[in-house]
Amino acid sequence: DVKVTQSSRYLVKRTGEKVFLECVQDMDHENMFWYRQDPGLGLRLIYFSYDVKMKEKGDIPEGYSVSREKKERFSLILESASTNQTSMYLCASSLGAGQPQHFGDGTRLSIL
């Protein structure tokens, strides 16, 4: 089974802090994704990566950046956290184009 692991289930940070969310997958998947999930808005794609050091903006990249230095790890960075970034963050990976995405358990991030 595919295992996607997010480093924290719950995280509390302060406004202005730089925040790192980490995601690791163990199935040698090419593609990795970061979403945020908010009530009434569903899942929104922040960034995705289709190869090491490659990244593409999703639908809501503002205020975020990503890093993929190794194939198995995809990091989401909040450069200067703001309260409107309080949300559930979900990481996913997929083998290739069109293949199903497999999700981690999510990180519930609160920015105070």
Next chain:
Amino acid sequence: GEDVEQSLFLSVREGDSSVINCTYTDSSSTYLYWYKQEPGAGLQLLTYIFSNMDMKQDQRLTVLLNKKDKHLSLRIADTQTGDSAIYFCAEKIYSSASKIIFGSGTRLSIRP
């Protein structure tokens, strides 16, 4: 633009069948997916169907695809309390090698 729509809520009696419906707009979709999300957890892939199929069955789950009407449904036979969750429909859009579009999710609740 691409869009996936689902009704927000469904309530069924334990032991009955549940049918969750979804409509999508991208007629060139190649893959369509169903995910399940339990409280506080990430999304779990339930099943997926290729666009050249019209039905797929997997134990208690039956997926029906009507390409002409761009309508996808998920039927859960003999619904149990453990089936209480949010169910997301998603489609792989033709214009992107990796991106999939999610619906807002249908919250399924089970009555005794």
